Amino acid sequence: MTNLAGKTISHYRIVEQIGQGGMGVVYKAEDTKLKRTVALKFLPPDLTRDEEAKSRFIHEARAASALDHPNICSIHEINETDDGQLFIVMACYEGESLKDKIESGPLPAEEALDIAIQIATGLKKAHEKGIVHRDIKPANIFVTEEGKVKIIDFGLAKLSGFTILTKTGTTMGTIAYMSPEQIQGTEVDHRTDIWALGVMLYELLAGEKPFKGEYEQAVMYSIVNEEPVQLTGMNPAISQSLEQIIGRTLEKNPEKRYPQANELLDDLESLSAGIIPEAIQARMRKARLRKRRKAILYGMAGGLLIAVVAALIWMTGQAQVIDSIAVLPLENLTGNAEQEYFVDGVTDELIGQLGQISGLRRVISRTSVMRYKDTDKSLPEIARELHVDALVEGTVYQIGENISIKLQLFDALPEERSLWTQRYDRPVTGVLVMYGEMASAIAENIQVKLTADETSRFAGARRVNAAAYEAYLKGMSHWYKLTPPDLETARQYFESALEGDPDYALAHVGLALVWLGYQQMGLLAPGEATPHAKAAARRALELDATIPEVQFTWAGIHTWVDWDYDAGEKAFRKAIDLNPNYALARVYYSQLLAILGQSDEAIAQAKMALELDPLNSLIQGVCANTFAFARRYDDVIVHSRSALRTSPHDPIGHQLLWEAFHSKGLYEDAFTEARAYFIGLGMTEIAKAMNQGYDEGGYPAAMRTVAETMAEFSQSTYISPWWISIVYSFAGEKETALNWMEKAYEMKDPNMPYIFTPAFNILHKEPRYQAMLRKMNLPLGEMR
Secondary structure, eight states, X not given: OOOOTTOEETTEEEEEEEEEETTEEEEEEEETTTTEEEEEEEOOGGGTTOHHHHHHHHHHHHHHHTOOOTTBOOEEEEEEOTTSOEEEEEEOOSEEEHHHHHTTOOOOHHHHHHHHHHHHHHHHHHHHTTEEOSOOOGGGEEEETTSOEEEOOOTTOEETTSOOOOOTTOOOSOGGGOOHHHHTTOOOOTHHHHHHHHHHHHHHHHSSOSXXXXXXXXXXXXHHHOOOOOHHHHOTTSOHHHHHHHHHHTOSSGGGSOSSHHHHHHHHHHHHTTOOXXXXXXXXXXXXXXXXXXXXXXXXXXXXXXXXXXXXHHHHTOOOOOOEEEEOOOEEOSSOGGGHHHHHHXXXXXXXXXXXXXXXXXXXXXXXXXXXXTOOOOHHHXXXXXXXXXXXXXXXXXXXXXXXXXXXXXXXXXXXXXEEEEEEEEEGGGHXXXXXXXXXXXXXXXXXXXXXXXXXXXXXXXXXXXXXHHHHHHHHHHHTTOOHHHHHHHHHHHHHHHHHOXXXXXXXXXXXXXXXXXHHTTSSOHHHHHHHHHHHHHHHHHHOTTOHHHHHHHHHIIIIIIXXXXXXXXXXXXXXXXXXXXXXXXXXXXXXXXHTTOHHHHHHHHHHHHHHSTTOHHHHHHHHHHHHHTTOHHHHHHHHHHHHHHSTTOHHHHHHHHHHHHHTTOHHHHHHHHHHHHHHTTOHHHHHHHHHHHHHHHHHHHHHHHHHHHHHHTTTSOOOHHHHHHHHHHTTOHHHHHHHHHHHHHTTOTTGGXXXXXXXXXXXXXXXXXXXXXXXXXXXXXXX
């Protein structure tokens, strides 16, 4: 077919050719009557005499024009040229096909999920009209510049009541996206579109197709007979629940697939909103059970001798002492996905209770175990990764004002062996008492004895107001995220909890942590946040000084707000005595010890915190800072990079790498990390200023430009003078850095105890700096 660009057909002036495929050539054109840009699709001349192809072409127009939906390409009309050539007039969009988009590599899960939701929405409309596309593939999905998805090319669509238009002995569609029933030549329905969408979603996330082969027959064999590689194994950022949704779309048997596009759409939208559908939770439970059974069978087959030895040990009662344990995220069986915060809160509380048992050497902290939520890993795998002997699993039911928790305790190594199972039923008001009972029972079943104080503490737990407890759990679920909106939401929940129970100590702790969070993140000046934080912490202390979180909160206030290091150390030690497995308390205690020049003990505490919470990016980052005080820059780099592997956008990780590279004289690397730090905090204007400074005069100029920009911004909005001082120090501007440091001191900036950070290495011999150390009651000396 000759190029028609520049010609006018009917009232359409053809501008340029924009696409070509087996079923047509597409041109961009101007509708001279309605003054709009359109796309014209022409049937190739060599097919004009093919009646079947002609019928399919008309079929496409009829199918698509019957649909009026934002996610389906709009068809304006079907027409014919003077020489009998058919063409369709369609809407013309600016953007790219999904095929082009995929070629750039895997998409972030959030973006891939959004695209899948839009495709499913369009398919839902088509299927409701009795139309099956039968050729869903990336080339037939168009994404506009605004991110709107359009399904195009209904040339293979099947209208209800129409004959299936296939050539004898051939299959239609693109092989890689064809369903098993298409490959096998059997009757197909709307579930073949659901399969194709699953293939595309897999490809969007993995960057490769689920079914591959060097030739068509190999691909066809793979589609019919093989299972794709697990997505979560290829990319840990992909959730188990999303993988299960894709798995259901890719069931070989259509009867096991999603029966309708609207059901698939419901699950995708629920997942996008942070809700795991019950059906998907059930699939994940079955997958975990299959994997565990498989692991046990392999262990039995490959480890008969170990099994015999274990059996002899079991019978003689000489089992190895269990002194390390992890509570896996409990499973939400309340029937309400919105209760997920409550179930996570139960997990957190049980970890906290077990952590207070001195006979347990290690109880893994919340952040690390939460990474195993929805996992399909076997219990021995998890135990090896966390370096623990025992694991606790459980489920949570809630009916009205009553709660039911079922726990199971496993000796996880060398293979899982159930030690104890128990179900607890209580009114919600009695949950704190129940947590103590559960912790005591677990200790008894792993032969760990409670001290008299521990027994008394568990028995003396107070009853709680159900509404207040619920509000507290919701508040903590937001506080852990530490974003400005989440801090505000957390504050509202904690205040709501105190309306229900003014004497609820943990809710007062939550409020104190919120105000300290505002201050720490630079959202409020210390003078504004500190009084609120102290008032809430003081009330919590009055109500119950035996709660580890109360002591930890006061340790932070004494150290970084009051600069009373003796009181801070006493509070840290009290918190750790109450809960020896309190990782956050240990790692921040390591900071105080480092501030006071006690490097060896500081590093020991930091390492203990890492053992207790190995997958927590905050713990890893603070640990790196402890090594920074000891000027062990290579260790800083190792732990900072570990934090970033766990949480790629963690600002503390980038900040400490910046500082370490600067201290080692690796200024190009320092510049890269500084830029990542500011971008991660959303400070794009500062990042732009830094780029401009770097282009003009390298790293020192970049630092100077950033410092000047921050100083200018501080005239209209609060910016910590401490941070301005640091950047001036990086720029080599000693006097200006000291000027801003003195402003930070006058403002009682909570970062001032970190004055011995390597960022200020160039100031150590300056008299004004030495004077500042004396005013801060900190040890003198260039190196400690």
